[in-house]
Amino acid sequence: MIERTDALDFSDVCWDESVVIALVREIAALARIPCAEVRVVPTPTAMGEVADSPGWLRSSADPGPEVSAWHPRFGRLARARNVARWEDDLERAAPLGVLESPRHRYGRGLWVRADADALLGAESPERETDRFSVCTLVIGYVGMMCEFGAPIVSAGWSPSAQTGEEFGVELRLGELLTDAFCAGLGYLAPAGRDILVCRRPAIRFLDQPDEFGAAPLYHHDSGPAIEFADGTGPFFLGGVDLPEWFHSAVVDGALTMRYVRxxxxxxxxxxxxxxxxxxxxxxxLRADPVDVGSTGTRLYLIHDHPDLDGPTWYMVMTDPSTGREYGEFVPPEVGERRSADGAQAAAWGVAVEDYRRMRLEG
Structure with a gap:
């Protein structure tokens, strides 16, 4: 259902280069990483081509299952266990109101919005998206606070004197990384005596994730669903990662049903x-037209869809801003009412009378 794409532009992804550079210099000083210059690169892949290996942010020996390669410089923020703890605590807490702001905090931590979570979950061919991810460290920071007793639904937590004394550097690094992430930093890597930085990508979803952390489906019908500053990135439709040629063939209508089957x-x-x-x-397909709505929405009954069981209801609409047609499957209980307006209203989550009134009112 490509019509539900949330097409974010880069203008919607905060990027304050001067703030990011200043924060990275402070992070480098605190983590004891050489930093003669902070250089901006367009993608994590570009980082991988010139970054140090193993480098300052990589351990000299293979890390154990509970310690990531970031551990030597970022301590407990890099523990895989803290990332898992963050995820588990959020599932149990299910706090409300988290969509108010990208900077919404619980205690001294950040509620990492879906654009951060996506960087962890996206199936990307570039291992650098994991190797250099600032998001991983931010989530580890929140998990670290949970480790030391921070209730994730409370805004009043502060570390005990003993915790603050023993882990003060990591807590301060977590705050700085959080602020840098909010300013647009997505990736960080050392290169000789310089540090490379890359902005967070624009990320597009089929459906917006809810406040309880439900996993989004990456989706975009006009380009990469996760798009870096140079326009590159992985392609997704309906949460499925696809080669670029296949993605283009699908959205351009070049594939026939016979080929897809x-x-x-x-x-x-x-x-x-x-x-x-x-x-x-x-x-x-054997598709019978059933009804035409007040705005031209067409409702069909498909009798022989190859990957769906039984009769299937399907509606076709037109985007008024582009004139492009798009389609959406209709739940059986809605389709059986045989009303195109009713199907459109159900997709919007309103009563059919309210839908018709809204259309009349423009």
Whole structure:
């Protein structure tokens, strides 16, 4: 359902270069990392081409399962256990109101919004997205606070005197990394006596994640779903990562239903269905037109969809801003009412009377 794309532009991803550079210099001083110059690069891949290996942010020996390669310079912030603790605590706490601001804090930590979480979960071919991820350290910082008793739904936590004395450097690093992340820093890497930085990418979802941390589905029908400053990045449709050529073929309507049906991987078929224009989606299927709504929405009953069981309801709409048609499956209980306006209203989450009134009022 490509029509639900949340197409963020880079203007929606905060990037304050001067603030980031100043914070990185402070982080480097505190973590004892040489920093003659802070250089901005467009992608984590560009970092991997010139960054030190093993480098200052890598351990000299293979890290154990509980210690990441960041550990020598960032201590407990880099512990894999703290990342897991953060995730577990959020699942249990389910706090409300977390969508108020990207800087919403609990105690001295940051509620890491979906744009941060996506950097951990995205299936990316570049290992540098994990190797140099500032997001991992920010989440580890919040997990560290939880480790020392911070209730994640409380804004009043501060470390005990003993904790502050023993782990004061890591707590201060966590604060600085959080502020740098809020200013747009996504990745950090050493290169000789310089430090490389890369801004967070624009990230686009099929559906907006809710306040309880539900995993988003990465999706964009006009380019990479996770897009770096140079326009590159992984392509997703309906949460499925795809090669660029395949993504383009799907959204351009170049694939026929006959071709899609023969694809061996079901996840690729589902991704193709989610991105195909309605005309391509319905081509070759036995689809009966059922109703036309007040704004031109068309409701169909598909009898023989290859990857769905039984009759399937499907509506076709037109984006008024682009004139482009897009389609969406309709739940059976809604489709059985045989009303295009009713299907559109259900997609919006309103009563059909309210939907018609909103359309009349413009």
């Amino acid at each position: 023969r694809m061996p991987l079901r996840r690729h078929r589902i991704a193709a269905y989610s991105g195909m224009p309605p005309a391509a989606r319905l081509d070759g």
